[in-house]
Amino acid sequence: MPIGRKATVGKVPDMENMIRGLLRPFGLNVGEISVGPFDARARDLLAGKKELEAIVAPLLDARNAMRQQVAKLHRLALMAARGDSAVRRMITVPGVGTLVALTFRDTVDDRARFKKSTNVGAHFGLTPRRYQSEQTDRIGSISKCGDELTRAMLYEAPIAILTRIPKNFKLRLWGLRLARKKGLKRAATAVARALAMLLHTIWIDGTTFRFGAGGKRGRVAAAA
Known part of the structure; x- marks a missing residue:
């Protein structure tokens, strides 16, 4: 859809x-x-x-x-x-609208597809490529593998999180710090990776987003 x-x-x-x-x-x-x-x-x-x-x-x-x-x-x-409880819980995350959550839900299809939520970002091409040789070891742009629409949706949500949402929370503050160091584009990509992890975690554990919550919600940004 x-x-x-x-x-x-x-x-x-x-x-x-x-x-x-x-x-x-x-x-x-x-x-x-x-x-x-x-x-x-x-x-x-x-x-x-x-x-x-x-x-x-x-x-x-x-x-x-x-x-x-x-x-x-x-x-x-x-x-x-x-009619989808997982989508309803995903849209409790600031910046995540119905279409973002529904696209993520439909593309992943089966939450058990990923044994670890940390693998979701890489599946949608949000992980930087790494170039290694005897004389070179550098990190390049993201791989852009996986579903293009879902990747675009996951990127649009962080832009809203970083530029339009006034209320602070751990993921936003982490992204803002990153934006000051590396620019908005790279920060949004990193937040998109963390967001993919967060949405999958919410889907798996049956919870909703809570401002100021510790535990898994607090660890998402730190692990991105």
């Missing part, structure tokens, strides 16, 4: 760019506008231009149909999340 939603969401801006490209040679500029008013703005520009309208109007109709399907898939995702 998350994969289908993401694929449909991606088609909406593609269609909008196509429409902009068709209008531009005629001196018609949609301009910077949000998703909602896009259709009305484009149709206003087409007023009185019947030949161009005959070409562009079906594309606008197709775009609107895609948006309706996105909304439908989003509602289905919310319904699926409400």
Whole structure:
């Protein structure tokens, strides 16, 4: 379900760019506008231009149909999340929304797939590559193996944790310290690894996130 939603969401801006490209040679500029008013703005520009309208109007109709399907898939995702206790517990983690938790849950599929929660980050390509030879030993960029959508979701959540969530907790404070030393991108990647571990741990032990909790919640950041 998350994969289908993401694929449909991606088609909406593609269609909008196509429409902009068709209008531009005629001196018609949609301009910077949000998703909602896009259709009305484009149709206003087409007023009185019947030949161009005959070409562009079906594309606008197709775009609107895609948006309706996105909304439908989003509602289905919310319904699926409400019926899944593991997902409900995962979204107690700050920065982890329904789609992040549901994508993680669907991709892992079986929580027993990983004997250790520390292995989850590597499975989704969030572990740095290491280059070794007789004269070289250096750490490179992340491997980017595994499911691309889940990796992207796990990366988006730390960005929210580090930049938009005002309340502090151990994982966020650890990530902020790392960001000051190595930059936001590397910090977000490291937090994503820790987050994958945390979500799997919550799934395994049946608990929820608690601000200021010790034990496993406190060890997640330290082990990342």
